[in-house]
Each structure stands twice: as C-alpha cells, then as structure tokens.
Amino acid sequence: MIQALGYLGFGSADLEDWSSFATGILGMQAVERGNTSRAFRMDDRSQRLVIDRDLPAGQRYIGWELEDEAALAALAARLERAGVAVTREPASLADRRAVRALISFHDPIGNRLEAFHGAETSEKAFQPGRSISGFRTGPLGMGHIVVTVENIDVGMRFYRDVLGFGLSDYMERPFGAAFFHVNPRQHSFAMIETGTNGMHHFMVELCSLDDVGQGYDVAQGDGPQSNLVSATLGRHTNDWMTSFYLRTPAGFQIEYGWGGRAIDPANWTPQKMDEGPSLWGHERAWLPEEKRAEARAMRVAAGAAGRRRQLQVLEGTYALTPGTCAWWDSAMSMQG
Numbered sequence: 001m002i003q004a005l006g007y008l009g010f011g012s013a014d015l016e017d018w019s020s021f022a023t024g025i026l027g028m029q030a031v032e033r034g035n036t037s038r039a040f041r042m043d044d045r046s047q048r049l050v051i052d053r054d055l056p057a058g059q060r061y062i063g064w065e066l067e068d069e070a071a072l073a074a075l076a077a078r079l080e081r082a083g084v085a086v087t088r089e090p091a092s093l094a095d096r097r098a099v100r101a102l103i104s105f106h107d108p109i110g111n112r113l114e115a116f117h118g119a120e121t122s123e124k125a126f127q128p129g130r131s132i133s134g135f136r137t138g139p140l141g142m143g144h145i146v147v148t149v150e151n152i153d154v155g156m157r158f159y160r161d162v163l164g165f166g167l168s169d170y171m172e173r174p175f176g177a178a179f180f181h182v183n184p185r186q187h188s189f190a191m192i193e194t195g196t197n198g199m200h201h202f203m204v205e206l207c208s209l210d211d212v213g214q215g216y217d218v219a220q221g222d223g224p225q226s227n228l229v230s231a232t233l234g235r236h237t238n239d240w241m242t243s244f245y246l247r248t249p250a251g252f253q254i255e256y257g258w259g260g261r262a263i264d265p266a267n268w269t270p271q272k273m274d275e276g277p278s279l280w281g282h283e284r285a286w287l288p289e290e291k292r293a294e295a296r297a298m299r300v301a302a303g304a305a306g307r308r309r310q311l312q313v314l315e316g317t318y319a320l321t322p323g324t325c326a327w328w329d330s331a332m333s334m335q336g
C-alpha cells in the first residue's frame with residue numbers, strides 16, 4: 001500500500017519567483033531542469049518539489065510512494081476494480097519524475113495523483129538554500145498536503161475506502177476537515193470543506209524549532225508589503241506541530257513546522273476534534289471574519305481548559321533542564 005507522500009508538482013510560469021521563495025525562505029535547494037521546470041531538493045532525493053511551466057497554473061500532481069513494482073501493480077489493480085481509470089506512464093515521464101516507474105489517476109475532487117516506486121537519490125549532499133538544520137523526511141515522507149473540497153464525504157470514500165488511507169481524525173468546527181495517515185506521520189493528507197475544490201497548503205517539517213522561528217522572521221520580510229505570513233505561529237491539536245503558514249508565489253499556502261508527533265497506525269482510533277485545530281496561535285488570515293472569531297474562541301477555551309501537549313524532540317536536539325518545580329527540587333535535594 002501507499003507508504004508516504006513522495007513528491008509534489010505545481011503548474012506555474014513564475015520559476016524565478018519560486019526559486020527565490022523555495023531557497024531563500026523555505027531553505028530548499030534549487031536544481032536546474034531546463035527552462036520548462038525547476039526542481040527542489042529537501043534531502044538525499046534528487047527532487048521533492050517541482051514547479052512546472054508546462055502545467056497550467058492551478059494544476060498540480062501529488063506523488064504517492066510505494067515499496068516496489070509489485071505494490072504498484074497491486075494498487076493499479078485495486079483502483080481499476082473500483083472503477084478508477086489508471087494510466088501506466090511511460091519511461092520518459094518516470095525520468096522527469098526521477099522515479100523507476102509510475103501510474104497516474106484522478107481523485108473524485110479533480111486532483112491528479114501519481115503513484116510510484118524507486119525514487120532516485122543524488123550522490124551530492126543536500127545543500128540548503130538558507131542555513132537550516134534540515135527537513136524531517138525519510139519514512140515519514142516529504143510532509144503533508146491539504147486540499148479544499150466541496151464535500152468531504154466524496155473524498156472520504158475514495159481516500160479511505162479505495163486508496164486505503166487511515167483516518168486520523170476529523171473536525172466539524174470552525175470548519176469541516178478530515179485528516180489521514182499512511183505512516184506514523186499523524187497526517188500525510190487532509191481535506192478542508194470550503195465549498196470549492198482546490199489547493200490549500202502543503203507542510204514541510206524542519207528538524208529544529210529555530211529553523212521555523214528564523215523562517216518566520218524571513219517570511220515577514222521588511223514590512224507589511226513583503227509579509228508572506230498567512231497564519232501566525234501556533235500549535236496544532238492533532239499532530240502537535242508548531243508552525244506558521246505563508247503564501248507561495250502561486251497563491252496557496254505552505255505550512256512550515258517543527259515537532260510533529262508520530263502515531264502507531266496499527267493501534268489508532270479516529271477521533272473527533274472538538275477543541276478546534278490549534279492549541280494556541282495560527283490566526284488564519286484566509287478564514288472569513290466570523291470563522292476567525294469562532295476559531296479564536298476555541299483556542300482561548302483550549303487554553304482556559306489547560307490543554308498542553310508534550311514536546312516531540314529528536315535525539316541530540318534537547319537537554320533536560322533542572323528546576324522543574326522549586327518544591328520538587330528541594331524535596332529531591334533533601335533526599336540526597
């Protein structure tokens with residue numbers, strides 16, 4: 001079955017804008033791909049994000065990764081049994097995607113999905129476009145993608161029942177949303193019910209909180225005119241990610257985060273999120289004022305109820321501090 005979000009491609013003529021954005025703010029590495037597209041690296045893979053001038057603006061492809069040729073064939077058969085048209089793409093497209101083989105199909109929302117195996121890695125070390133510690137990818141994939149939908153139920157049937165994604169959780173207020181996992185990353189895919197089918201954001205996760213904070217500074221530019229931030233720094237209730245959102249040159253958003261939790265997909269029960277999407281922060285410029293007020297009230301209520309989550313840290317990036325509580329420290333020191 002599908003193991004991870006492998007790559008993303010977006011149609012845009014603004015290759016130069018995308019290059020300075022992806023390298024200077026996100027910290028990705030630009031790779032030349034002729035004059036029709038620009039690829040960006042995040043890790044040892046040859047490419048993770050592609051901006052394609054030949055693809056009309058507003059169009060995209062979402063690359064889902066499988067283990068091997070047999071898994072890819074099994075997925076194609078499963079899709080066809082469900083009545084989904086599948087194209088076995090030629091080697092020329094596999095070359096452009098830097099994978100061994102791929103198939104393509106569409107979800108009922110209108111997104112072009114690709115499924116592949118055998119991603120190419122580069123012999124050259126990843127060189128970040130600005131100084132960052134790195135992106136958290138590997139078995140968790142490149143991050144997550146969130147699309148907007150007219151109706152969540154249609155997408156639910158496809159992603160959960162046909163593709164076999166695991167439902168992580170879902171939300172009705174302040175907006176309808178459903179989150180899905182394909183590996184321990186709490187969600188690799190989500191849908192937000194906004195009334196239109198489109199692109200909302202994709203998320204990349206950094207290895208250090210300082211990468212995110214320094215990105216937050218850079219994304220705010222040197223004044224309101226150049227401020228790209230579309231949701232302030234905050235922390236999510238479901239994947240515990242500390243993040244902010246910024247506008248891309250294509251108009252959709254990117255979530256830039258740190259500290260996401262890992263779940264055990266074999267022992268997970270889907271949960272309804274009654275506390276809203278954020279424990280704190282994430283003031284969303286994209287929501288209508290009435291919904292912003294609702295989201296704000298839910299955050300304040302989560303704070304008043306003392307909702308807190310443990311930090312999720314990578315080995316070697318933390319030190320335990322003494323002085324958790326003066327009373328406890330003195331009790332412990334008396335024990336000798």
Ligand SMILES: [Fe+2]
Nearest residue numbers: 144146203255
């Ligand atoms: Fe997100």
